[in-house]
Amino acid sequence: MLISGGKRGLKGAPFRVVTGHGKFVLPFFRKTRFLTLAMHEAEITESCVTRQGIVLTVRAVIAFKVGNDNESIVNAGQRFLSEQHQMTVLTGRIFSGHLRSIIGSMTVEEIVTERQKLATEVLATSKTEMGKIGLIVDSFQIQSIDDGDTGYIEAMSRPHKAAVQRQAKIAEAQAAQAAAEAQQEANRNQAEYERQTAVVRASYQSEVDRAQAEAAQAGPLAQANSQREVLAARTELAERAAQLRQQELVAEVVKPAEAEAERIKTLALAEAERTKIQAEAAASYDRVALDQLLIDQLPQIVKEAATGLSRANVNVLNGADGLGEIAAGLVGQGLTILDTVKQNLHGTDGANGTPPEAPASAPTPAPQPRRSDDGPVPLA
Numbered sequence: 001m002l003i004s005g006g007k008r009g010l011k012g013a014p015f016r017v018v019t020g021h022g023k024f025v026l027p028f029f030r031k032t033r034f035l036t037l038a039m040h041e042a043e044i045t046e047s048c049v050t051r052q053g054i055v056l057t058v059r060a061v062i063a064f065k066v067g068n069d070n071e072s073i074v075n076a077g078q079r080f081l082s083e084q085h086q087m088t089v090l091t092g093r094i095f096s097g098h099l100r101s102i103i104g105s106m107t108v109e110e111i112v113t114e115r116q117k118l119a120t121e122v123l124a125t126s127k128t129e130m131g132k133i134g135l136i137v138d139s140f141q142i143q144s145i146d147d148g149d150t151g152y153i154e155a156m157s158r159p160h161k162a163a164v165q166r167q168a169k170i171a172e173a174q175a176a177q178a179a180a181e182a183q184q185e186a187n188r189n190q191a192e193y194e195r196q197t198a199v200v201r202a203s204y205q206s207e208v209d210r211a212q213a214e215a216a217q218a219g220p221l222a223q224a225n226s227q228r229e230v231l232a233a234r235t236e237l238a239e240r241a242a243q244l245r246q247q248e249l250v251a252e253v254v255k256p257a258e259a260e261a262e263r264i265k266t267l268a269l270a271e272a273e274r275t276k277i278q279a280e281a282a283a284s285y286d287r288v289a290l291d292q293l294l295i296d297q298l299p300q301i302v303k304e305a306a307t308g309l310s311r312a313n314v315n316v317l318n319g320a321d322g323l324g325e326i327a328a329g330l331v332g333q334g335l336t337i338l339d340t341v342k343q344n345l346h347g348t349d350g351a352n353g354t355p356p357e358a359p360a361s362a363p364t365p366a367p368q369p370r371r372s373d374d375g376p377v378p379l380a
Contacts, residue, residue, distance in 0.1 A: 002077050005030045015077065017070045035077050036084060039065045039138070042092045048103035050111065056103065057146040060119075062095050063138040064130065076134030091135060098125045108152055115142050 003025055004015040015033075025032050042062045049055055064087075066076040080087045102121050103111060111118055123140045130137055147153045 002033045002035055002073075002081065003030050004033070015074075017073050017077075019068070019070075019073070033081060035066060035073060035081055037066050037068065037073075039063060040088055040091070042088045042095070044092045044096050044099070046096045046099055048100045050103055050108050051105060052107055054108050054147060054150060054152050056108065056111065057144075057148065058099060058103065059143045060095065060099065060122075061139075061141050061143060062091055063140075064091055064135050065138070066134055067131075067136045072131070072134040072136070074134070075132065079133050087133075087135060090133065091130065091137075094126055094129050095122060095140065098122050101125075108147070109156065111145060112153060112156070115145070118142060 001018040002015040003018065019037075040063070042064065043059070044062070045057065045059045047055055047057050066072060066087075076087070099122050102118060102125065106114075106118065119140050119142050123137060126140075127137060145153070
């Protein structure tokens with residue numbers, strides 16, 4: 001907002017500047033006008049001659065606006081406040097002059113290849129003039145460069161086109177080769193994949209066939225295993241039955257036979273012991289009977305001895321005592337004979353049943369009766 005009348009503005013400007021807020025203005029005494037601070041756009045199309053004398057048609061676009069500072073606003077207001085559309089016209093003219101000047105110092109090759117450099121130089125040379133009128137440029141862009149019918153740019157571009165085409169063909173050939181190699185690699189990979197797939201499929205099929213064969217054999221194998229188990233069970237049952245029968249036979253035959261043999265043996269031993277006892281008893285009885293017989297015969301033996309003595313011519317010197325001694329001698333002789341007979345009859349060798357050997361010393365002979373011519377009989 002530009003307020004004119006009354007007090008002057010900055011540096012003697014004919015108006016005061018108000019931006020970003022309102023202001024109280026006395027009517028009839030002050031005049032208020034507005035200057036836009038929005039962005040403006042200007043397009044230029046200029047025929048320029050290069051340093052080589054080649055005419056080029058250049059199209060460009062300029063983006064500009066009034067500066068935000070009070071000095072720029074005052075400068076722009078003094079020039080464009082009444083006719084603000086003239087800012088676009090004046091800006092176009094300024095940039096057109098500087099564009100022709102800079103293109104005239106450059107070659108077509110430089111302009112075409114260094115377009116950004118051209119725009120930067122034009123913008124730098126125009127900045128000072130634009131600041132004097134209160135405008136600032138945000139951007140300057142060259143849209144197109146055309147040489148008309150001369151064909152210079154076209155001829156200039158042919159080597160590059162040829163190189164580009166050559167590079168394009170090379171790149172295309174390389175791309176085709178790479179594509180072919182990639183296709184071959186893909187085919188190899190596909191073949192390898194198919195081979196691996198076939199191997200895996202064959203392995204799976206082999207496993208399936210083996211599983212099916214095992215499944216087909218499972219029934220007979222299971223039946224054979226079952227029959228084998230049944231036979232094993234029957235064999236074990238038969239062995240147990242045989243063992244049981246053997247135990248029964250042992251219990252029914254062997255044990256009774258052993259018991260009977262033991263009984264017979266015991267009875268035989270008992271009978272032998274009884275016979276032995278009876279034999280011993282009988283032997284003892286015979287000895288007793290023999291002894292009794294000998295004892296019974298002893299008087300007869302003594303008698304016979306006495307008979308013999310009566311026939312002898314015996315003189316008894318010591319009377320009754322001498323006679324008793326003779327009798328005692330006869331009796332002792334009889335007893336000795338009795339013992340000898342008993343030993344011959346009863347005494348045997350335990351080993352071979354032979355009679356025992358004769359005693360080491362002969363029995364003492366009975367005293368002989370003395371005759372009358374032997375002298376007197378000694379007294380006992």
